[in-house]
Amino acid sequence: MRAVEFQEYGDPEVLKVVQTETPEPGPGQVTIDAVYVGVNFADLKARAEGYRVESLPFRPGLEVSGRIRAVGPGVEGLHPGQEVAALVNSGAYAEVVVAETATVFPLTEGLDLRTAATLPTVLPTAHALLHEVGQLRAGQSVLVHGAAGGIGTVAGQLARAAGAGAVYGVVSSTAKAGHALKHGYDEVFTTDSFPDDARRATGGRGVDLILDPVGGDTLRRGLDTLAVFGRLVSFGNASGAEPWHVGQPELYAQGRSVAGFSVLALAQSASEALRSLTERAFRKVTDGTVTLPVTAEFPLSNASEAHRLMGGRTSTGKLLLRVAD
Numbered sequence: 136m137r138a139v140e141f142q143e144y145g146d147p148e149v150l151k152v153v154q155t156e157t158p159e160p161g162p163g164q165v166t167i168d169a170v171y172v173g174v175n176f177a178d179l180k181a182r183a184e185g186y187r188v189e190s191l192p193f194r195p196g197l198e199v200s201g202r203i204r205a206v207g208p209g210v211e212g213l214h215p216g217q218e219v220a221a222l223v224n225s226g227a228y229a230e231v232v233v234a235e236t237a238t239v240f241p242l243t244e245g246l247d248l249r250t251a252a253t254l255p256t257v258l259p260t261a262h263a264l265l266h267e268v269g270q271l272r273a274g275q276s277v278l279v280h281g282a283a284g285g286i287g288t289v290a291g292q293l294a295r296a297a298g299a300g301a302v303y304g305v306v307s308s309t310a311k312a313g314h315a316l317k318h319g320y321d322e323v324f325t326t327d328s329f330p331d332d333a334r335r336a337t338g339g340r341g342v343d344l345i346l347d348p349v350g351g352d353t354l355r356r357g358l359d360t361l362a363v364f365g366r367l368v369s370f371g372n373a374s375g376a377e378p379w380h381v382g383q384p385e386l387y388a389q390g391r392s393v394a395g396f397s398v399l400a401l402a403q404s405a406s407e408a409l410r411s412l413t414e415r416a417f418r419k420v421t422d423g424t425v426t427l428p429v430t431a432e433f434p435l436s437n438a439s440e441a442h443r444l445m446g447g448r449t450s451t452g453k454l455l456l457r458v459a460d
């Protein structure tokens with residue numbers, strides 16, 4: 136079968152198509168004939184800096200949709216030919232993908248394979264950031280960094296549907312603001328001025344909940360932008376800054392909290408919690424609350440082009456790789 140791997144870290148060109156053995160499922164696993172694969176920012180971080188890479192060559196890819204090819208020993212409730220979406224720890228950039236059954240989700244009525252490939256990372260993550268971790272309550276204000284990207288596009292819509300009082304987005308260029316404004320955001324600020332803009336928009340009160348995938352200076356400035364009793368959820372480190380440490384001086388005075396979330400870490404540590412979270416989140420798509428537009432699609436062999444587009448910080452919505460028809 137064909138897969139896309141890299142043998143060394145570097146620019147998108149390090150992604151190469153390779154011919155490799157077709158895998159067989161082990162106990163508790165299935166193999167999936169991939170139709171679409173979602174592109175995630177984490178795939179770019181893996182290639183550029185070795186994020187979550189334990190050895191080379193490495194095959195990126197966290198989410199796939201397709202049809203079950205084979206089921207391993209002990210697997211119940213899944214069968215060959217069934218249409219599914221799956222979250223995997225790595226390795227989705229391939230014609231055949233191995234997945235643990237705990238994170239394989241049969242497609243429900245009304246969910247097609249193309250849409251399904253956009254969901255396994257973004258949907259549960261955005262839902263958890265706002266609800267399970269962020270504890271958003273109706274009437275509260277939310278600010279989301281990366282508002283025009285995959286997570287941002289869904290978070291804006293979910294926040295609006297939850298009755299947020301105001302939904303603010305932050306993007307790196309004004310060109311992306313239009314996309315965010317169509318997906319739940321009331322106002323969109325740019326990275327350089329977001330603390331002042333958010334204070335102005337809230338009449339000096341500050342924001343109740345901030346979702347931060349950037350880290351570093353952006354996280355620090357976000358903490359200063361929180362309202363009394365405000366919460367910040369950290370869920371990434373796009374800036375590549377040193378890991379953050381937050382202590383009493385930042386938190387005590389105004390009763391602020393900082394929380395964290397990783398969908399991949401949850402898959403490893405509490406797969407049942409992830410499963411019910413994902414089922415709750417997927418219902419937001421099937422009931423029409425959320426749409427996640429695919430803004431560009433590339434053949435698997437051209438994964439490097441998808442990485443170039445996302446890495447250039449001009450992409451909006453979700454990018455997909457097409458593996459088969």
Ligand SMILES: NC(=O)c1ccc[n+]([C@@H]2O[C@H](COP(=O)([O-])OP(=O)(O)OC[C@H]3O[C@@H](n4cnc5c(N)ncnc54)[C@H](OP(=O)(O)O)[C@@H]3O)[C@@H](O)[C@H]2O)c1
Pocket residue numbers: 174175176177256257260280281282283284285286287305306307308311326348349370371372373374396397398399445448449450451452453
């Ligand atoms: N913790 C989790 O479970 C989890 C799950 C999925 C994704 N994530 C994180 O969520 C973020 C969005 O992921 P995605 O896959 O949906 O990608 P995406 O948002 O579609 O595209 C990448 C995003 O990163 C931002 N970005 C790129 N380079 C950056 C830089 N050097 N500094 C700051 N921001 C930068 C871009 O926003 P601007 O150009 O507008 O700033 C863009 O929104 C990523 O940071 C990812 O690691 C976390």
